[in-house]
Amino acid sequence: MTATPAIETRNLSKIFGSGDGEVRALDDVSLEIGENEFFTLLGPSGCGKTTLLRLIAGFETATSGELLLYGKDISHEPPYRRSINTVFQSYALFPHLSVAQNIAFGLEMLDRPKAEISKTVDEMLAMVRMEAMAHRKTSEISGGQQQRVALARALAPHPKVLLLDEPLSALDLKLRKEMQRELKRLQVETGITFVFVTHDQEEALTMSDRIAVMSAGKPLQVGSPREIYDTPSNRFVASFIGESNFLNAIISHVEGGAARIVMPGGTQIDAVLPAQAPREGAVTVAIRPEQIELLPEGTPDTISGTVTDTVYFGTDTHTHLRLENGETIVVRQPASREGRAACERGETAGIRFADGAVRVMEDTP
Structure with a gap:
């Protein structure tokens, strides 16, 4: 990253107790x-993502390290002196005020001129498509509309950075998907850096420019959604982002960034070998379910398994198999696909991995 980062943390730590x-x-x-990045902090509860967000906002003070906003150290600046706003999970709107009054509130606290406030409120109402609701009280509008008001209020002072603490978690599935598109649209239109906190991998993948997958208080991998999904650096990332099968294997030969590995049943295949992965001996490999082909029993160069379950998801069918060594694996296929191998419970089928689909994990079981 060549330009000055909007937010930079340097050896930042926070200890409670x-x-x-x-x-x-x-x-x-x-x-x-x-700058102008949609950056997501993704991880399970207790991984540190909300603590990091609160440090950026100024609601918590770091135990050690530095926090910079466009190159300026703001580690000890109070929240009101940081050009950073936050949208909370609860929205924190004033129910007795109208939509327009809620949006204007922060600008009034900053003593902005009345003409500027009026103009900005109109701009924000148009941006979040709430013009018709301007004079309705926020207690009289839906959850999705309340979320739009909270966004408009936070964006109205034109902060340099907007923090979003799981703002979609209270919405139903259909509305949540709609608001994912809206959030990305707003980020692109405003050019403001968004830092988004979630434990929902789909939200992270669909909206983010980059994702930091966090665990135990630190980011394990930072990259684009495609990088995180296609090339997870370790088992935690591979299991947290999407679905992965993990199998035991043995490395028989290494050449450059590839390894020849022996899979269950003795089948030998090539696997991607990350720089930090083991170079010999027993390893764990990861394979995404959609990168496995289900084939009739006896097909050459396949690994044999017994079908233990088939689950229909509408768009996909998940076939669960038990391999000869007792390990299990899931194959995901489009439900409309024709010519699939028989997949009734108790039947035997073969599986074959797509080229480049098998990846040696950095950590062994």
Whole structure:
């Protein structure tokens, strides 16, 4: 990243408590978040993503390390002196005020001129497509509309960075998907850096320019959605983003970035070998379910397995198989695909992996 990052953390740590009760919520985190970037902090509960967001907002103070906004150290600046706004999970709207009054509230606290406030409120209402609701109280509108108002209120002062703390979690599935598109549209239109916190991998993949997958207080991998999904650096990332099958294998030969490995049943295949992965011996490999082909029993160069279950998802069918060594594997196929191998429970079928689909994990079981 050549330009000055919008947000930069340098060896940032946050410790709660002391002694036996000490909790290291953030552990020596160094990240760069670019200008006009939709950056997502993704991970399970307790991984440190919300703590990092609160440090950026100024609601918490770091135990050690630095926090920079466009190159300026803001580690000890109070929240109101940072050009950073936050949209909370609860929205925190004023139910007795109208939509327009809620949007204007922050601008009034900043003593902006009335003409500027009026103009900005109109711009924000148009941006979130809420012009017709301007005079309705926020207690009289839907959850999705309330979320739009919260976004408009946070964007109205034109902050340099907008933080979003799981703002879609209270919405139903259909509305959540609609708001995912809206959030990305708003980020592109405003040019403001968005830092989004979620535990939902689909939200992260569909909206983000880059994702930081976090665990135990630190980012394990940072990259584009495609990089994170296609080339996970370790088992945690491979299992948290999408679905993965993990199998035991043995490396028999290494050449460059590829390894010849022996799979269950003795089948030998080529696997991608990341720089930090083991170069010999027993390893764990990961394969995405959609990168496996289900074939009739006895097809050459396949691994044999017994079907234990078939689950229909509408668009996909998931076939679960037990391999000869007792390991299990899931194959995902489009439900409309014709000519598939028989997949009734108890039947035997063969599986074959797509070229480049098998990846040696950095960590062994």
